[in-house]
Every structure is written in structure tokens, then in C-alpha cells.
Amino acid sequence: MSIATLALLSLLPIISVAIFLVMMRWPASRAMPIAYVVAFVLALFIWQVPLNKLLAASVNGLIVAGTLIYIIFGAILLLNTLQQSGAIQTIRKGFSDITPDRRIQVIIIAWLFGSFIEGSAGFGTPAAVAVPLMVGLGFPAMAAVVAGMIIQSTPVSFGAMGTPILVGINTGLSADPDMAAYALSRGYAEWDDFLAFIATKVALIHALAGTFIPLMVTAVMTRFFGKERSFAAGFRVWKFALFAAFAMTIPYFLVATFLGPEFPSMFGGMIGLAIVVTTAKAGFLMPREDQLWDFDDQSQWESEWTGNFQAELSATDESKSLGLIRAWSPYLFVAGLLVLTRFPYLNLEQFLRHSNGFITWSWPQIFGSDISASFQPLWSPGTIFIIVSLITILLHGLKGSEYKVAVGKSFKTLLPASTALVFTVPMVQVFINSSGGAAGYEQMPIALAEGVANLAGSAWPFFSTFIGGLGAFVAGSNTVSNMMFSLFQFGVGERILVDPTWIVALQAVGGASGNIICVHNVVAASAVAGLVGKEGAVIRKTLLPFAYYALMTGAIGYGIVNMGTGVLNAGFIVVAAIVATMCYFIFKFSSDTS
Numbered sequence: 001m002s003i004a005t006l007a008l009l010s011l012l013p014i015i016s017v018a019i020f021l022v023m024m025r026w027p028a029s030r031a032m033p034i035a036y037v038v039a040f041v042l043a044l045f046i047w048q049v050p051l052n053k054l055l056a057a058s059v060n061g062l063i064v065a066g067t068l069i070y071i072i073f074g075a076i077l078l079l080n081t082l083q084q085s086g087a088i089q090t091i092r093k094g095f096s097d098i099t100p101d102r103r104i105q106v107i108i109i110a111w112l113f114g115s116f117i118e119g120s121a122g123f124g125t126p127a128a129v130a131v132p133l134m135v136g137l138g139f140p141a142m143a144a145v146v147a148g149m150i151i152q153s154t155p156v157s158f159g160a161m162g163t164p165i166l167v168g169i170n171t172g173l174s175a176d177p178d179m180a181a182y183a184l185s186r187g188y189a190e191w192d193d194f195l196a197f198i199a200t201k202v203a204l205i206h207a208l209a210g211t212f213i214p215l216m217v218t219a220v221m222t223r224f225f226g227k228e229r230s231f232a233a234g235f236r237v238w239k240f241a242l243f244a245a246f247a248m249t250i251p252y253f254l255v256a257t258f259l260g261p262e263f264p265s266m267f268g269g270m271i272g273l274a275i276v277v278t279t280a281k282a283g284f285l286m287p288r289e290d291q292l293w294d295f296d297d298q299s300q301w302e303s304e305w306t307g308n309f310q311a312e313l314s315a316t317d318e319s320k321s322l323g324l325i326r327a328w329s330p331y332l333f334v335a336g337l338l339v340l341t342r343f344p345y346l347n348l349e350q351f352l353r354h355s356n357g358f359i360t361w362s363w364p365q366i367f368g369s370d371i372s373a374s375f376q377p378l379w380s381p382g383t384i385f386i387i388v389s390l391i392t393i394l395l396h397g398l399k400g401s402e403y404k405v406a407v408g409k410s411f412k413t414l415l416p417a418s419t420a421l422v423f424t425v426p427m428v429q430v431f432i433n434s435s436g437g438a439a440g441y442e443q444m445p446i447a448l449a450e451g452v453a454n455l456a457g458s459a460w461p462f463f464s465t466f467i468g469g470l471g472a473f474v475a476g477s478n479t480v481s482n483m484m485f486s487l488f489q490f491g492v493g494e495r496i497l498v499d500p501t502w503i504v505a506l507q508a509v510g511g512a513s514g515n516i517i518c519v520h521n522v523v524a525a526s527a528v529a530g531l532v533g534k535e536g537a538v539i540r541k542t543l544l545p546f547a548y549y550a551l552m553t554g555a556i557g558y559g560i561v562n563m564g565t566g567v568l569n570a571g572f573i574v575v576a577a578i579v580a581t582m583c584y585f586i587f588k589f590s591s592d593t594s
Helices: 003-023 028-046 051-085 087-098 102-120 125-136 141-150 156-174 179-185 191-225 238-258 264-281 310-314 324-342 348-352 381-395 400-432 444-475 478-495 500-516 519-528 535-561 570-590
Strands: 361-363 373-375
Touching: 003 028, 003 444, 003 535, 028 051, 028 400, 028 444, 028 519, 028 535, 051 087, 051 125, 051 324, 051 373, 051 381, 051 400, 051 519, 087 102, 087 125, 087 264, 087 324, 102 125, 102 141, 102 156, 102 191, 102 238, 102 264, 102 324, 125 141, 125 324, 125 381, 125 519, 141 191, 141 500, 141 519, 141 535, 156 179, 156 191, 156 264, 156 478, 156 500, 179 191, 191 238, 191 500, 191 535, 191 570, 238 264, 324 348, 324 381, 381 400, 400 444, 400 519, 444 478, 444 500, 444 535, 444 570, 478 500, 500 535, 519 535, 535 570
Parallel strands: none
Antiparallel strands: 361 373
């Protein structure tokens, strides 16, 4: 079968998601079973993968879905606990004291706090922390989810202490024994130094593209959830948005350059938070009183914006009074425990996660296949959320009856989300475990990428980020995308006679951008916000930010690898056009203010 035909067939599961979930607006609980069946039939009859392997991939998907549901439950439980204790009301007032402007709030919570949590834990944890916090502050649930997804870009490549680089790219490239010799030829005798060399390139591309992400978050929020339904209100805080972007991306790039891939997102988010919150309290670059922006009255919101516990959070008991530090202390505990358990020099991962750790549930070689599954509950952020919710009983003086209400509400919210994940993740596992069949074809993602590469030729850098994004879209992970495509991207770089390490860097950046539209991350984030069945609407609103990020980074990469032809190459021309467009909108929408 030709490469083009295989690529088209590989695209069918993704097309089914686009048609039923995004275009026809079906809930994920209805759309994803169809995508699962399409992927399963293709793998069984075209790729001729053994039935036992496909069943093993499906079971592994169910186990992974279970781990996600566990994390979702923990995040919802913590939110409901804070609602019962009155902490949400105090936190809401604390942000209002900085500013009641929702555009500033979303930048601080989603972009800066979210980047810190991404660097600490990764794997969708920012959505589990930042999204419910925004819902608790009075954001429409869908606005919170959309904002939480858009920032799943710049910090993701260095999420979970650099896992997408240290595990994803490392595993992908080291599959070729000749890669060590290549690294040595570039002057890197130590493999870790070679990975750090690639990570610096990843950070540079991200830092450049991430400049406009906070502004894009505010513009998308005001366009879809504002009274005027316009990008204009979002662009009017461009000075603050760019300042917040640089407050994160500059230390982010410096940390990647001088400290390596473990800490850029965590330190970038933390330093950015310190800078931006301090200056915001001092009034630096803040909107004037007559320019403050808020959502319309909740009675005017569209029905699809709200989650099933939005009204309950809005009705938080104001009679309970907590100090601001005491109210925030559960989130400080979450951040502290995430950092403590992931900090490489303490080596707690060996105890909490690996097979010889304290608790590991595993199923090796499921149904006699080469697929294995495992779950380490002590490593899961879900356990941290649950532990902190229990600590909150003491911190906030909750009654047993109040905590019981929080638990009950959390289970009630969780159940609808489980249906969607039960089909979403198994579809992903079948899709990426479709190699090894009697037909001898590569797994579906690689077959699709090869088809695109054959068409793209020397223009490949423009497409490389979209392929990385595709990997994250279907796999739900930048790390898995890097595992699948890093070696392939390196090979394409060699084939088109450019520095292949830049193409690998573009893969990592593209894989990060794919998290913006990743189906199972959207399902999980929507579940945390109590927004089940509206996943397609979220993806439609995040498609533009994904397209911007993948195109911008691909153009930057093309420009860099073709510097030999001059700075006026196609890549830098596209970059200049995007920047000029953003500057035009900034000028257009802010010209009526001073």
C-alpha cells in the first residue's frame, strides 16, 4: 500500500473526532466511541494487528483513563472542600483587592500560576488546579477551561521537571544507537548535555512564540465570553499582557540555558508570579477604573458556558471568614508537595513511582502482548489533592458534615466525565499501538507523518510542529508525542539537509502546542469544571491559538534552519507577518484608550 494511502487511512480516526466532536458538536461521550471503533477496525483489518494486542491497548487505555479520573476527583474534591470552608470567597476577594479586572486575573492564574504548576507536575495538572480556581472566582466554566487549555503551550515542554525532554526526546532519539556518536560529533560526550543543548533551542522557540499567549488568552476570553463579544477588550490590556509574558519567558529561557531542562517552567512561572503580582498591587500597567472589564451578569450567560456546580460556587457562604494566607494555604500545600515529590535531587520518585517503590499496581504483558500497564497512586497528583483536602479540614476547621457534602458533590460531578474518558483514552492507545501487525506497516501516527513529509519536502519545518501537535492531540501528552516522532523528525531533518536538532526542537514545541486542543485533556479539564458534554465547543475556541502557535513556531524554525539563504527567507517573512498582524490589532483596539 502506498505511503499516501496509509497516511489517509491513518487520518480517519482524527477526521471522525473532527466531524462528530467539533463540527457536529456531539459530546465526547458519543463522539469518542465512534473514533475508537474506527481506530480499532483500521488496526485490526488494515494494519492486521493481533486482536490480543488491540484488546491489551484498550485495557491499558481504561487503566490510564482510571488514573485521570482519580486526578479529576481529587481536584474537584479540593475545590468543593474550599467552597465548604469559605476559602473560595476569601480568595475571590483577594483577587478583587488586586484588581476586579478579569483580564488581569486570568493572566495571573492561568498563565503564571498555571506555568508554575505545569513545571512542577505536568500531565494536565494545571487544568486540575487553575481551572476550578477560576470557576470559584466567578469565571464561566467554559471560559476557565478555554484559558486553561490555551496556556498549555509554552510551559509544557518543560512540564513535570522537564519530562517531555528528559523522557520523551531522550527515549525517542536513544532508540537509535548511532545517536550517541552523532552527539559526540557535535561536541557532547555526555548524552545529558546533548539533551540540554536541544532543550535550549526548544526554550528559545517557545519564549519567542509565548510572547503573545497571555494577550491571546485575554482576547479569546473577551471575544467569546464578553458582553461585547469582541477581541478589542482583550487587546486593550496589551501592555500588561506583554509584561506578564516577558516576566515568565525571560527567566524561563535563562534557566533552560544555564540550569537545564528540569526547571524552566517552574522557575519561570514562580519568578513571573512574584514580579507581576507585586507590580500589579502597585498599579503598574493596570487598567484605569473606567476601563475595568468583567463578565456580564450570570443570568445573561449562555447555557453552555456554565458547569453543573457553577451556581453552587457562586453562592459560597460569605459569612465564613478566613484570612487570605489561610485560605490560600491548601494551594500552597499542593504546590509544595508537587515540587517536593518531583524534585530530582531528593530522589523521592524512586520511592513513590518506580516498580520497586512503596506501592505500585502493575499488569505486565497484558493478554500476552508487549503492552504493560501500571499505576503508582502515591505519585499521582490525585493523591496530593485528596491529602490536601483532608489537611484542609484541620486548617479551616471544617465540620465532618461539611466535608461529607464536599465528597458527595465531587462524586456526583465525576460520574458524567467518566463515560467520555472510558472511550477517549482507549482510542488513543489503539492508535499509537498499531505497529507490529502482519501487514508490516508503521504505527498510524508515523504512517501519517511520513505521508506529510513526502509532500512537504524542504518546507518540512513549517509542518513539523503540526505533526508534533498531532501526536499530542491524539496521545494527550507532549512526552508521548516526542517518543513517537523525535527520531522520525531527526531523520527528516537530515534528509532535507538542515540541522536535525532544530527539527527535533520543533517537534518538542509542536507537541506542547498540541495540548491546547488535546481531546482527553479537554475532557479532563471540562470535567474538573463540571462542564461535561461540551468538549467540542472548547476545542472550537482553542483552534485559533493552536494554529497560531504551531504556525509561528514552525515559521521561526524554518527561518533559523534556512539562515544561510538570508534573513528574508519564507520563515522569517511569516513571523514578521504574524507579529505585524498582532501589532495592528493592538494599535486598532487600543487607539481609543490612553
